[in-house]
Every structure is written in C-alpha cells, then in structure tokens.
Amino acid sequence: MSQVINRFLKYVQMDTQSSEDSQNTPSTGKQLDLAQLLQKELTDLGLSDARIKEGYVYGTLPANSAKAIPALGLIAHMDTSPDFSGENVKPKVIESYDGQEIVLNSEHNLILSPRDFPELLDYIGKSLITTDGTTLLGADDKAGIAEIMTALDYLATHPEVEHGKICVAFTPDEEIGRGADHFDVAGFGADFAYTLDGGPLGELEYENFNAAKAIVKIKGRNVHPGSAKNKMINSILLANEYIAKLPAQETPATTEGYEGFYHINDIKGDVEETTLYYIIRDFDQDSFTKRKATMLNLAEELNQIYGSDAFSLEITDQYQNMKEKIIPFMHIVEKAQAAMEAVGVKPLIQPIRGGTDGARLSFMGLPTPNLFTGGHNYHGRYEFIPTFAMEKSVEVILKIIELYAKEDLH
Known part of the structure; x- marks a missing residue:
C-alpha cells in the first residue's frame, strides 16, 4: 500500500x-x-x-x-x-x-x-x-x-x-x-x-453556511393522569407543536445547494420539561437572520397561548x-x-x-x-x-x- x-x-x-x-x-x-x-x-x-x-x-x-x-x-x-x-x-x-x-x-x-x-x-x-x-x-x-x-x-x-x-x-x-x-x-x-x-x-x-445552534426549553405541568383534565400541561406535546410549526420542507433531508434549513438533532424530555436541540444554517446572511427570528417569534407566539414562561429559547452563533x-x-x-x-x-x-x-x-x-x-x-x-x-x-x-x-x- x-x-x-x-x-x-x-x-x-x-x-x-x-x-x-x-x-x-x-x-x-x-x-x-x-x-x-x-x-x-x-x-x-x-x-x-x-x-x-x-x-x-x-x-x-x-x-x-x-x-x-x-x-x-x-x-x-x-x-x-x-x-x-x-x-x-x-x-x-x-x-x-x-x-x-x-x-x-x-x-x-x-x-x-x-x-x-x-x-x-x-x-x-x-x-x-x-x-x-x-x-x-x-x-x-x-x-x-x-x-x-x-x-x-x-x-x-x-x-x-x-x-x-x-x-x-x-x-x-x-x-x-x-x-x-x-x-x-x-x-x-x-x-x-x-x-x-x-x-x-x-x-x-x-x-460555507452561516451557523447557529438553538436550545428550546419547554415547561409543562405534571399531575396524575387520572385527574389531569384542565390541569396537566404536557411539555412533550408542546414540543411537538413547536416542531410542527417550523417549515417542513426546510430540513436537511429536503434541501440542497444554497438552500438553508432548520435541523432538530436531539430531544430530551418528559411531561414536566422537554428540551429541543436545533442547528440553524443558511448561506445568505439576511436569510440566516430571518431564520433565527422565526424561531424566536414562534416561541413567543406559543407563549401567548400557554403562558409567558412556557417556551424559552437560547440561540448561539457558531460560525460565518x-x-x-x-x-x-x-x-x-x-x-x-x-x-x-x-x-x-x-x-x-x-x-x-x-x-x-x-x-x-x-x-x-x-x-x-x-x-x-x-x-x-x-x-x-x-x-x-x-x-x-x-x-x-x-x-x-x-x-x-x-x-x-x-x-x-x-
């Protein structure tokens, strides 16, 4: 060899x-x-x-x-x-x-x-x-x-x-x-x-991509499922809702070339608290900025429904x-x-x-x-x-x- x-x-x-x-x-x-x-x-x-x-x-x-x-x-x-x-x-x-x-x-x-x-x-x-x-x-x-x-x-x-x-x-x-x-x-x-x-x-x-990572933390409320009506807030279901509201056709599996994406690469949680781990990628700086804003705005939108502290989001830029x-x-x-x-x-x-x-x-x-x-x-x-x-x-x-x-x- x-x-x-x-x-x-x-x-x-x-x-x-x-x-x-x-x-x-x-x-x-x-x-x-x-x-x-x-x-x-x-x-x-x-x-x-x-x-x-x-x-x-x-x-x-x-x-x-x-x-x-x-x-x-x-x-x-x-x-x-x-x-x-x-x-x-x-x-x-x-x-x-x-x-x-x-x-x-x-x-x-x-x-x-x-x-x-x-x-x-x-x-x-x-x-x-x-x-x-x-x-x-x-x-x-x-x-x-x-x-x-x-x-x-x-x-x-x-x-x-x-x-x-x-x-x-x-x-x-x-x-x-x-x-x-x-x-x-x-x-x-x-x-x-x-x-x-x-x-x-x-x-x-x-x-190369402009890159950031995002951590979405979702708070729920756990009570016994037998008496949970109007009391339980299942953070896993809220996490599902957050994921579903992001563009389904803007993931790594559906993009190529100069197209950017949102990528969820880990999820950890239970009824009480769930954490989503995302990376955000885009070549164009303006589009990259809009992607970060989309994630922040989505968290705020859901907070209007489920309470002001249900969703918190931390975004960290990685490289340009x-x-x-x-x-x-x-x-x-x-x-x-x-x-x-x-x-x-x-x-x-x-x-x-x-x-x-x-x-x-x-x-x-x-x-x-x-x-x-x-x-x-x-x-x-x-x-x-x-x-x-x-x-x-x-x-x-x-x-x-x-x-x-x-x-x-x-």
Whole structure:
C-alpha cells in the first residue's frame, strides 16, 4: 500500500472522538494521543519546531528557496464526530470494487449498497476503505491528516523540490465547533492556508453556511393522569407543536445547494420539561437572520397561548460564511483549481453545506478555503473513502506548493 494509505489506516484506529459535554481543551484527553504521535512524526521529519500547544499540533518546514514565496498553511482536525462511535475502528480494505453490495457486518446484516449510495458506482475497479459497520471510519478528518503528512514527508525527503515556508497545524474539537477557539494564528506563521477537510474527489470550497445552534426549553405541568383534565400541561406535546410549526420542507433531508434549513438533532424530555436541540444554517446572511427570528417569534407566539414562561429559547452563533474573507484573496482558490487540473482532477467548486476550521480562521485573519480529502458519508457507519482519491489529494497539495514556488514576489 502507498504511504498515505498506511498512515490513514494507523490514524483511524486511534479513538479521538470529541465531546460537547466537556469544556476542556481538547474536550477529550484521547485526542492528545494522536497529537503526541503527530508531533513525533513531524520531529522525525526534521521539523525542529514541532510542538503541542493547548492541544493543537504545529510545525514548520522552512523555505528552501531564496525567492519571496508566500508562507502556505495546511490544516486538518484530529477529532472525530460525537454523532457515532469512533472507538475500536476496524477499517476494511476492498480491493477493486465490483459494483455490488458490500457486506460491512454479516452478524448485524449491515450492507453498504449502491442502491442507497449510488456514488459507489463511480468507483468500480478502484480500491475502497470502509468501516465494519459498528463505528464511523474517521476519514473526517484523518484522511486530511494522512494526506498532509505524506506531502510533508515527500518535501522533507526531496530537498531538491523548491518550496516556500510550509506551516502545518492539526486541531482538536473541530466537530463540536471549537477547532479554532485557541488557534495561534500569529504563531502559525502562514499568509494563507487550506483545510484538508472536504469530501469527494475534486471538492474546492470557499463558501460555507452561516451557523447557529438553538436550545428550546419547554415547561409543562405534571399531575396524575387520572385527574389531569384542565390541569396537566404536557411539555412533550408542546414540543411537538413547536416542531410542527417550523417549515417542513426546510430540513436537511429536503434541501440542497444554497438552500438553508432548520435541523432538530436531539430531544430530551418528559411531561414536566422537554428540551429541543436545533442547528440553524443558511448561506445568505439576511436569510440566516430571518431564520433565527422565526424561531424566536414562534416561541413567543406559543407563549401567548400557554403562558409567558412556557417556551424559552437560547440561540448561539457558531460560525460565518467565509466567502467575504476569501474573495479578496481569490488567488488561493485559483491556485488550487489550477493544481487540480494539472494532476488530472476535475475541480468541483461548490458551497460547503457545513463548516470547517477554515471558516472561522478566515475571520481571524487567515484566509482558508477547503480542499477535498476523498471521503463519503461522514459521521456514520456507511462512511467510505476510495484510496486513489487520497493519493490524488497528496498530488494536489504538492502541485499547489510547486505553483507558488514558481512565483517570485520580490
């Protein structure tokens, strides 16, 4: 197997799931296991400044050219999603995929089928890496880490390849929205950067959702059901009413492209109290603001019926659309596009229906669009990645570096 695949298979077997329930940085200590491994690997490659700071891994490959080449950053995140188990990952390598169903786990009858995931048919004859059906795979974002490390290894072992300063960072807690909280932009030292945190082959993204989370708390009144008439207020039923009043066709399952949504991703409760957990997403700032207002107004409308304190709502902004911060530096996107075309990858320029560390970093003074890693179906048991896409990602990274090295800004 190629170096990038070997690295990937090693990294995914380390459990690095983050946790929203923890306020520590990183949110889980097990992320530090991978951080320490990556620091050692960077040191072994000759990066004398490889370091861990507040759970972030940093390192710099110095320029080997006298030209004035911009300092380029490469970033990926170490944690995996809390949405599904990342413990005891057992990756399965499928050689030369034949277009048929893939049995992930016969004991539990878990099948990865092209009927459900037709994009599988794009990879007939290619090698795939899948889960065993009991965990996620972790290509989000250990594929990005493996690709960056492999490109860095190539540069470190091929000093004849001209390049500017290459700054590398691996972040914790991206999956819970905290990946940029303690990022040391000044210490990182890059003029601009790329996150390697995208999906299928060719993705190139410099637009993302505006994002917020909303917590709706609903108070009820519990009495014995045998004598409850005109006394009981069932908070679960009130929660149902709130959910039903939001637009049914504006959910993740019914939207695509630039369409925004409301997404309820958790609910906890009983008769006395129920809590709804939402995320709100939209590309357009005005529409995003209206979505937040819709949720607030709905709570107030229902309070007019059920009492002024029946519904309470807390909305917290998470990140913004990076587009406005990237547009003044479109050469970053153009270089990535040219690099993909040069290595035989068709660029797929589209908005990210999500967010990356790059979205927040772009507002912290580090313009950071996003590049593909090759993976599909992140955050669940049906995650898979074609191996050739990872190898192409390494080629794209190296080609971007080469294209910038051809310039001299003196």
